[in-house]
Amino acid sequence: GDGDYWGGSLMNLDISSGYWLRLENADNLDGSGYPLNPDRIYDLHSGANLVSFPSHGSVGLNAGLPDDIEDHVIAILGEGLSAVNTDGFWTGSLMNFEGLHGYWMITDSDISFSYDLDTETLSRQSNPYTIAEKPEGFEVVQSTQQAFYFVDHIELLEGEIETGDWLISYCGNMVTGTRQWLGRTVDIPVMGAEGSYETAGYCEVNETPHFKLLKSSSQELISLHGETPVWQANGISFLGNLK
Helix, strand or coil, rough: CCCCEECCCCCEEEEEEECCCCCCCCCCCCCCCCCCCCCCEECCCCCCECCCCEEEEEEEHHHCCCCCHCEEEEEECCCEEEEECCCEEEEEEECCEEEECCCCCCCCCCCCCCCCCCCCCCECCCCCHHCCCCCCCCCCCCCEEEEEEEEECCCCCCCCCCCCCCCEEEECCCCEEEECCCCEEHHHHHHHHECCHHHCCCCCCCCCEEEEEEEECCEEEEEECCCCCCCCCCCCCEEEEEC
């Protein structure tokens, strides 16, 4: 936008939708419009839907989704975080829906629902993946184009992966994501190029990312290998093991 004028096809903000905002500098934004409606009905189509969360505080994914539609939600993506539905259990770094955030919900069919928002369950809950201090020298700019690669196990020729180590994703020589290992299945983010200067060199469609392990104790960087699917925006891939 230039002052009060906006170019493009987006004319209005829909309170049930989520949006990416690209800022030149960190800032606080105020908005005006309709009040929050926790009973709002969301109509989702099969595939990826960018939706809002109509409440303050936060609620766990399992608690926030009605039981009758939860099995139809394949995955949920947040800003650099994701979770996949594995037989009713959510796996990944995204643990809660939070106010003032939007989410990609990927479904296997058309569904309509309202969030389950018991006021007793709404609170600010910490997420160990977001409070961990990122390793210096491996900073990544959040892109609107992102994918996640799930890893169950890391096998090293010498030694073992330890809680607190970091998994780093690359496209070519460019760092595209980091995730701390906490001893369980983890999703490694891989940011994609979105046409901006800040994301130049990030993954392009059909490019194959690769991964390294950063040992927290020694700062040793170890290359990892596995059968890695090509990158796609909003992609969810399961690598199983890396070694």
